Amino acid sequence: MHRRNFLKAMGATLLAAPSAQAMGEEDRYSVGLLEYSGNFNPRPTALRRVLLETEKVTNIRVNTNELILKTSDQNLWNTPILFWAGDRKFAPFSEDQISILRRYLQAGGMLVIDSSDGLEDGPFTQSVKRELLRIFPDRNIARIPKDHVVYKSFYLIEAPLGRLTVSPHMLGVWDDERVSVVLSSNDMLGAWARDSFGNWLYECSGGERQRDLSFRMGVNLLMYSLCINYKADQVHIPFILGRRKWKVD
């Protein structure tokens, strides 16, 4: 992000503060990071950065504190979106963990999985798929089509870019019409991570434009978690309104 934009964002944040105190500061939009017996946080600060970007460009009020949550944590049930990050294979989850994650997703939660191992189907992704098949034995892990609403929930995006571009698509698990699990292999968190001085921690393979597009993908994912297929509905509204013959010509 350029310094000028950063300053604009700072100014906008100050100007945009609503006169009313937000109802339940603790109740702002938060994102959890799943803690498990592996390298669960390979890109510290990344989630905070994408949350800041989301608050800057959208109307969502966020809590920028990264919530690291175990499946046994009661706070999990205050946070319907959970990131699951890693860069290596990990040991299978316990049955309790699997059961809780299944219940979490069935109740309306969403999992965003990001692999930092730099491979399309690397050790972390394979471990995740193994666990997803335990969570939903009867569901497929399928490619999210390019016309899916996750690619247009806020920005119009053509590819799910991250720090890398090892995979041109994301995978997903569906719960009816909703994608409840999103799986990316392009190290999106790597593109978002900064150090305490504001410097990017990792270079993007396609340069800063790729980083910008990666942030857009992050914003879209967070927006999708809150609005689901709202954007898909938008195109139908003229038709829905038009078909209603409720007025005398």
Next chain:
Amino acid sequence: MLPSFEYNSGDVLWLGNWGPIWIAGITILGLAILALSAYDLSPLPRYRRFTLLGLRASVFGLAVMMLLEPAVDLKNVTKVKNHVPVLIDTSLSMSLTATGNADSRAVLAKAAIESLGLPESLTDDNHIYHLLTFGSALEEIPLGALKDTTFDAPSSDIGATLVEVKRRYQDVELGGVVLVSDGTDTGGMGSRIRKDEALDETSQNLVASLGIPINTVAIGDPTSLRDLAIKRVKHDDFAFVRNKVSVDVEVQAIGFDGEVVQARLERAGVLLQTRDFTIEPGKTRYDISFEFVPQQLGREVYAVKVPVFENEVLESNNVFHFVQRVIRDKIRVLQVVGRPSWDERFLRQLLKRNPNIDLISFFILRTNENLISAPNSELSLIPFPTEELFSTELGSFDLIVFQNFNFGPYAMRQYLPDIAQFVRKGGGFVMIGGELSFADGGYAGTPVEDILPIQLPSTATKTVDLAHFRPMLTEAGTRHPITQLAFDPTSNQQLWETLPAQHGTNIVKEARPWATVLATHPRLKAGGKPMPVITVGEIDEGRVMTITTDGSWRWSFERAGDGATAREYQMFWNNTMRWLIKDPELKLLRVEIEQDSVAPGQTAQVTVRLQNPDYTPAPDTKGILIVSHRPLEHLESPPLEPTKFEFQTDARGVAVIEVPAPSSGVYEVVAEVQRPHGALSDRELFLSTLTTPEFSDILPRPDLLEKISTHTQGAFVSAPKTPTLVLKEPQAVQVNKRVVIQLWDSFFVFAITLGLLLTEWALRRRWGRL
């Protein structure tokens, strides 16, 4: 000797049982014998040869005759008379009188029958006549009863009558049919065939299937009428609320020229719309269409009327009543959200998954305060269509949800009166809390505040409270369908105490006098009473609700962390939607009437269903049914003195009452039951009217009768002319006496044969041939 005068018919019979092959063989054999004889006799002189050949041929011929055994069948026969039904149309249209004080069609029809000159015995040399009236049914009457025949049958279906004639006389021979009618056919034939059109194929097959001439006598002159009639009204039996409804009307105008007619559509005696048209010379049919949008559920009685002009033949066909039931197709919900949030997301998901809800959502995804470096072409954002949603299309919704939405930034102030008016006219409205809602949404002092069931504080004071809390049900809340998540009030209270806590609330002032508070804050006060959290109310025709938190989603998701389901969340919001749109299913007392309309003198079956507050059947409960009657001519007037019926529900909570409808009119049925928690009532109505299709089109149709006669080679005349009937001669005969005389079985034939043989033998000997 046989007396020839005893027999008037005879035939030759061949009794020998020889087949054609045998006869051909014998013929060939005879010819061969004659050929051989001719050859054998060729030396003889010519006359001798032919004499002998002639004798031999004669003998052979006689022998063959004896083999074939000829006989004469003598009979005394008489003809069997065929049957001729004479059909007289006794429908109501025959009672009409043409303009100018002429005789009625009935009088003309009787005169036409007399002019046929039927014998008193209804039989002549060839035919037996049957005098039959048709209208309700085909009924045979004696000739003498014709003068007392009444013309009041409700219909005149010529096609069905001819089919019935064919069935009734299928075992005898028909010589023809005589049809005396004005031709106003209420069956399919009359409507299928217009004046300038030929008989359609179906009608052709029908009339031809009798196989006899159909003679028709047309009664009435179509040119001497003056009548304005609502011939046909096309309407649906039910319509959807807030959906455009069309009523198509066909008006027939006869005997008018240049008059301006105003057709009216009325609902319950109140004028809805008018349509004007001018009658043109030579044009009798006028199609007009009414369109309106029903705003309320339930049955209503509509009337289409045209004015009554002077000297009209009939006035009763200038009005047509019908009942239309307005139902709901889908609940049309507009969800407007000021900021994406989990509360919005879970509610939207619930609404989207409900197949009975047609949801349109609008979320404010960004505001002018947000900073985006990407060009608009890389964003999927669209402008907020305030004009379309809150003005032009507002009336298409059943329910509006303002969820954490502040109208201020979107130049919407001018639409707030429309929203308030939408609610007062019967729409539903719910405001859900959040930092952009209630007082913080800027609604204080606006028309929207006027329709809210609570009052708003000014923004100068504290407007939100961030402490966690669990809403506490009020006494009303334990039983209200929105907050009743368990049947038993105590269990319901306990259930609410176990729901996840809310993380803060908007602060509101006390509830309005007309509102019902369902749940309150456990600590905050408003006007000295616990602050309302969930409040409902009815304002004019509409219903409103407020919930001052933005955390109801926790009843779904957070509760899942405890291993529970989202049942309570789903029940709460589904019940909210149903209550706000006045779903009839939520009525504890319901009156149902199966029929829209019954004929005067009949009864309507009224079913009353009573439920307890927990929606279990309420058995053995007494109530009263109040039936009010308003005549069709005075629907706008107060009803006549009501009739009351007491009832008691059975074990299923159901009571069935037969309500008589002695005369035409609209019957409003109100059920009332006193219950421990208050009085319940519900209403329904039904129509009682005599439908007379005969009067929907009273124009005589001589053209139709002529087409029938022409197609069946029958005669057609218009009364008072007398027709020359075309009837088939009887084809069947009756044999009174019969004798068969066998010609071959006699000595005379045998002697001739023997004589011829002897002669041939003698001549052959004499002429030197052995």
